[in-house]
Amino acid sequence: MPADTKSNKAIMSGMRRLEIRTRRMVNDSLAGAYHSVFKGRGMDFDEVREYTPGDEVRTIDWNVTARAGRTFVKKYTEERELTIVLVVDVSASGNFGSAPMSKRDLAAELASGLAFSAIRNSDKVGLLLYTDRVERYLPPRKGRHHVLRAVRDILYHVPQGAATDAVKALDVVNRVLHRRAIVFLISDFQAPGEPLAARADLRRAMRRTNRRHDLIAVHVEDPREKELPNVGILTLEDAETGEIVELDTANPRVRKRFKEKALERTRQLARDFRSEGVDTLQLQTDLPYLPALQRFLKTRDRRRP
Numbered sequence: 001m002p003a004d005t006k007s008n009k010a011i012m013s014g015m016r017r018l019e020i021r022t023r024r025m026v027n028d029s030l031a032g033a034y035h036s037v038f039k040g041r042g043m044d045f046d047e048v049r050e051y052t053p054g055d056e057v058r059t060i061d062w063n064v065t066a067r068a069g070r071t072f073v074k075k076y077t078e079e080r081e082l083t084i085v086l087v088v089d090v091s092a093s094g095n096f097g098s099a100p101m102s103k104r105d106l107a108a109e110l111a112s113g114l115a116f117s118a119i120r121n122s123d124k125v126g127l128l129l130y131t132d133r134v135e136r137y138l139p140p141r142k143g144r145h146h147v148l149r150a151v152r153d154i155l156y157h158v159p160q161g162a163a164t165d166a167v168k169a170l171d172v173v174n175r176v177l178h179r180r181a182i183v184f185l186i187s188d189f190q191a192p193g194e195p196l197a198a199r200a201d202l203r204r205a206m207r208r209t210n211r212r213h214d215l216i217a218v219h220v221e222d223p224r225e226k227e228l229p230n231v232g233i234l235t236l237e238d239a240e241t242g243e244i245v246e247l248d249t250a251n252p253r254v255r256k257r258f259k260e261k262a263l264e265r266t267r268q269l270a271r272d273f274r275s276e277g278v279d280t281l282q283l284q285t286d287l288p289y290l291p292a293l294q295r296f297l298k299t300r301d302r303r304r305p
């Protein structure tokens with residue numbers, strides 16, 4: 001049997017298992033929370049009707065009221081469909097995973113759950129994959145086959161780039177999406193040098209996206225990126241730059257300093273996102289993501305006006 005046929009069969013088998021697992025999760029745990037948090041956040045104008053006691057003054061249609069000589073109010077209906085756009089970082093650092101699941105695997109699982117929740121509610125789902133360039137864009141559409149294609153691309157797309165540039169990705173989102181959307185920016189937010197979210201150009205891009213849309217940052221981490229094991233001399237390679245660093249993990253001060261820097265980086269990311277009004281969901285490859293996602297949705301639901 002040809003190798004590519006075997007590969008296609010393996011991909012289809014993996015996709016089927018992911019779909020079954022994700023659909024069960026959506027049916028059991030996510031569907032209601034998704035509908036409660038995201039449905040009704042936008043309203044479509046329907047018609048005008050005569051004012052009745054208890055109607056809010058702000059809904060009065062003053063033009064119609066003046067013409068008719070009686071008070072009329074605007075009636076709105078919940079938006080019939082929303083658009084969910086998954087903006088997923090597929091740069092080289094996402095392939096790392098000390099747990100059974102890599103960061104990219106976790107991104108695909110999360111994206112699958114969000115996408116199946118969306119189509120269950122007759123919403124559209126779009127996908128943008130990026131590295132230091134936009135790798136792939138699937139315009140928002142409905143349907144199971146479209147969602148499966150999106151999740152397959154997250155898992156199996158072979159990137160042309162290795163580094164990360166979320167600014168380019170968000171610029172494309174702002175250019176191609178003409179209707180308000182809920183944009184999930186899923187990344188480990190790793191880049192050489194300063195913390196990614198601290199970059200002024202990215203903060204401007206996030207601010208611009210969050211004004212036009214509803215931007216949610218999903219920070220995917222692996223536990224080994226926050227705490228070193230005591231295994232003696234450890235050689236680390238930056239997946240995006242190729243830079244090699246040797247650390248003496250037997251030295252308690254080295255391990256402590258590594259942990260402190262990782263913790264401060266995570267805190268700085270959270271502060272930067274918060275200062276731009278961007279909600280943040282933090283996930284780890286060694287922990288089930290569903291409880292964290294449920295807590296996040298409940299928190300957003302409580303904050304709704």
